[in-house]
Amino acid sequence: MTKAQLPIGLIGAGRIGRVHAQHLSHRIARAKLLMVSDICEESAQQCAAQFDVEQTTTDYRRVLEHPDIRAVVICSSTDTHAQIIEEAAECGKQIFCEKPIDHGLDKIDRALQSVERADVLLQIGFNRRFDANFRRIRDAVVQGEIGNPHLLHIISRDPSPPPIEYVKVSGGLFLDMTIHDLDMARYLMGQEVEEIYASGAVLIDPAIGEAGDLDTAVIVLKFAGGAIGTIDNSRQAVYGYDQRAEVFGSGGSVQTGNNWPNQVTVLGRKSVTRDLPLNFFMERYLDSYLDEMRQFVEAVVTGGPSPMSGQEGRISVVMGLAAWKSHQENRPVRLDEIDPV
Amino acid sequence: MTKAQLPIGLIGAGRIGRVHAQHLSHRIARAKLLMVSDICEESAQQCAAQFDVEQTTTDYRRVLEHPDIRAVVICSSTDTHAQIIEEAAECGKQIFCEKPIDHGLDKIDRALQSVERADVLLQIGFNRRFDANFRRIRDAVVQGEIGNPHLLHIISRDPSPPPIEYVKVSGGLFLDMTIHDLDMARYLMGQEVEEIYASGAVLIDPAIGEAGDLDTAVIVLKFAGGAIGTIDNSRQAVYGYDQRAEVFGSGGSVQTGNNWPNQVTVLGRKSVTRDLPLNFFMERYLDSYLDEMRQFVEAVVTGGPSPMSGQEGRISVVMGLAAWKSHQENRPVRLDEIDPV
Amino acid sequence: MTKAQLPIGLIGAGRIGRVHAQHLSHRIARAKLLMVSDICEESAQQCAAQFDVEQTTTDYRRVLEHPDIRAVVICSSTDTHAQIIEEAAECGKQIFCEKPIDHGLDKIDRALQSVERADVLLQIGFNRRFDANFRRIRDAVVQGEIGNPHLLHIISRDPSPPPIEYVKVSGGLFLDMTIHDLDMARYLMGQEVEEIYASGAVLIDPAIGEAGDLDTAVIVLKFAGGAIGTIDNSRQAVYGYDQRAEVFGSGGSVQTGNNWPNQVTVLGRKSVTRDLPLNFFMERYLDSYLDEMRQFVEAVVTGGPSPMSGQEGRISVVMGLAAWKSHQENRPVRLDEIDPV
């Protein structure tokens, strides 16, 4: 570890934890991953071996108490996020936490208060804000390339549903999957949402419905400035990961299509074909995961503000809860019904 | 006029009337335009001169009573459609009528009853059903190329708002502009809609709001089969006419983009550019206007069914009325609230 | 026929003749097709019946001697073009003639001298100059959008080879098919060609080789200003008609793709597909055929210059002959070897 490097501990060595481990170990020169924690010992050790990390533990508190570690990256299960944020803040660690903070506003608020008290930095893992396509749309909107925004559309479809066991503890479609798009809506438009109407359905797998969840949804957003937006969610696009967006305004429209494994077209006897888009978030958003972590390290090292604050992460949960209420009652729901000012 | 030609009378020689006159006179061999009627004499005569029509009148009843004329094409103002349909049916004429039939279900029902009693053919001018792009989507859905449809999106934006005087008598956004998209939704999905939620706004011109209308809207459609759709409407896309659609289903997705004046791309020092899409419906949908009239003539001559019946035209009005009610009450509205079974 | 209409006679009622007949009869208000001539009587009569032409003949001289006819459209076989141009000019008719004028420079020169002596207008049927895509490229080059042109590429592939009987009398690939591209090269670049290197092959059908012709070729053009161009020709693109071009220059690049029957994309389990491009010249270039004839009629009526002169038509033949010589001797050939100044 060089003097200029930020010593970091990782809590949770699952799929997304390993993505961050790889970036912290090999791609971000200013970071040094010192310790990996996972409740499963084997998982912690595999991750450490793969990415040249020296220390492992099954108890995340050993990370929090480690005197050299200045920052933690929380990738454990969602129901532990708020608790670990609180403890990490009390230990004075700078914090990166995967989304969502929690499904309950009370727990979120307590965690955010700890962060504020301890005056540490908290960044929530809404990686899509660091994606080149969406950033380009945001830039166009902010720089006035399309005038005042009037309409927004986000298409966000997964290639296949998660296992039913995961569905049951996921918080449901709106808090698990849509939450990314709810944050993206505010990011792309640069405006707050006031009211949400959600229309959901179970069209892909009845087992998802039996688990109390939805697999298909359209969400309508009314923005403070009068603009209207929609989010389209499906748990199963057979052609792969479908991630598109458009903002339309008084001066034009800015749109993004998907990312592709190659730029090749084949013209044959029957049709013109190209290969499917990148299949899932690991391929599609890999660069954004790297960039969000780079910006986290940069913010900690330079003392800059969080590029994606806890407060912003909280709003997404409020929106997700409003979407659920709207779906259940089949009527538009204002955000201040969920979160009175 | 040859023996095989269908003698036709035109009622209303405005902009859309002249499009049909041109097609009937020059592009459809089996049709013969015998007489043009318009309440403005000069307009009737100009149209007749331009498209080689021998007879003109300012009284549409002279068209209906003309013994040689077998079919009429009604392009007068919307508030006269239902009345003229009734009279034309009583005269035994085959009828093509521009959309919408009327804004009131009572008048529509009376007109449709006349048509049924007289056993004449009635075709409503939903020209987009005859467009190559939308027909290709419909084919893909019907032929199962994308499995069961789950989600639908229609983008339909005009290049600029109509004059305020027109707005005031138009029946409002949902009955004037959205009505095309409401019909398209049923056509593309091959399913009926059960419930509508409409969210509208005045973002382009306050004068439109003062006239009691909207200029921007998102409409959510719930289909009988559980699928969900959206329509995006704006009265002003500064880059021209924007007409796109997507149907997403269990087996894939089918999407159409806009039509373009050319296929040329310019790569310069600052960006890659192409010319704007075709500007408005006259260029964009010209082929579909020709094709709908060709199919009307064909249906009359061969005694085939109407390719776009009065009953279908009526459903679009029911949907437009539901959209208005939903917007006014800010809640989802079932179609059977408007049109009890 | 109205006073303002130009009375025209058609010589040759084959495939391309009927395209022109249709446009002259139904789509160009200022034209009136008076007589159709074809050496096959049935062909002349069918064409006349289809497009409402009153008079027919099997002897083109009756067209030339017709006192009312002011302009002729020559669509007979290539070996008769030069002779008919000469006679038509002597009769004082304005002349539209399909490309190429002839395969021999002597006959071409004699025909052009007759035209000059008679002071009549001659337009050669290089319809692609009237195509929206190619005109847009030409405009970009002329208006300096891409700076000084450095490189040109033309892709021009047919969907399938013509019958061997046609191949034998066609003048060979370079004078039959490439000749369009040779003219397009000069048109797009706005420059003359000085030297040609042609490399041909028989890769599709050995019978074409046995007939002394080629079915595949690359032609390199050196322009007067130092720029270099290529033409890619194939007699058989199984996916349909392939017509693309690019001009690259000091300030950028302008490129055109193909025209498509619709703008629809289907995303399925295995790939993304779209329908094939428009299949052949009748669909692909229909608008350009209409526009070239409209401009011919306009030029005659207003006394304007020919939009595509006999002299320009002659240069294409010189280039085609140079390509043949280059291919036979496998070396670059300067145009002044074929046509000494």
Add this chain to the structure above:
Amino acid sequence: MTKAQLPIGLIGAGRIGRVHAQHLSHRIARAKLLMVSDICEESAQQCAAQFDVEQTTTDYRRVLEHPDIRAVVICSSTDTHAQIIEEAAECGKQIFCEKPIDHGLDKIDRALQSVERADVLLQIGFNRRFDANFRRIRDAVVQGEIGNPHLLHIISRDPSPPPIEYVKVSGGLFLDMTIHDLDMARYLMGQEVEEIYASGAVLIDPAIGEAGDLDTAVIVLKFAGGAIGTIDNSRQAVYGYDQRAEVFGSGGSVQTGNNWPNQVTVLGRKSVTRDLPLNFFMERYLDSYLDEMRQFVEAVVTGGPSPMSGQEGRISVVMGLAAWKSHQENRPVRLDEIDPV
């Protein structure tokens, strides 16, 4: 260094050397960069510091003599490649060498003989073979997706010319820039070239001409199977790096466009725009540099064959020399004129 890691020495720490250093240090788990050599001490040390390499030297022989180092990566100036390959082979090192091996066939042959004698692996740095777009074209051709290949086109344009000082020692356009495309031509077609016709020009900067070089060229390739190809080269595309290719065959066509920084389109009042393609080879081909090095390490570790042999590297030089001769004598040149069998 773990037991499974391949110890490697880098010779030449310039721009491309650092790309390889980064990949070997941080991205390829099975590689371990032990020593960096550069004739400029500062350059070697900077590179070592940046990528965590322990040892540096200004004498490449210290790398070759290093007992732990099993493989070397040669990124020094072209005129030293052949000599270092010879010495490295004699030291029994496995060799990766940047393209081209040399500009002279004698020196190449001597180097290749050393490699053969020493029975070491030699891989030449034609990175584009490891690019996803070009590999997809190659796969389509090899798997018969487009039938027998008939025509090939490669567009390869740099964003701006190199410094004149570099131009003077570069070996000229055909050996410095085109050489990548000459290799790509063989790779994409899966066939050898028999004859080359090159037509070059100085259109961008007269100083390039004064240095005896070209800045613009079209090269025609005749393949053994009768197919014909073209390469388009320009030293300056103001819109960035332009890297496209097409193979057309009896069963269809496969084409690749450029890579882009994002998938965003902006529709404004005047035109539709998107950002320029990736600017130069560092961004455009970064993944391919990583992949070629990964495959080198893999081949050494597993004892597999070179994915890009010295013999293949030699053929590109023969082709480049033929292109020069063709340009100078303005005639097609067979490869066996340069390299008699």
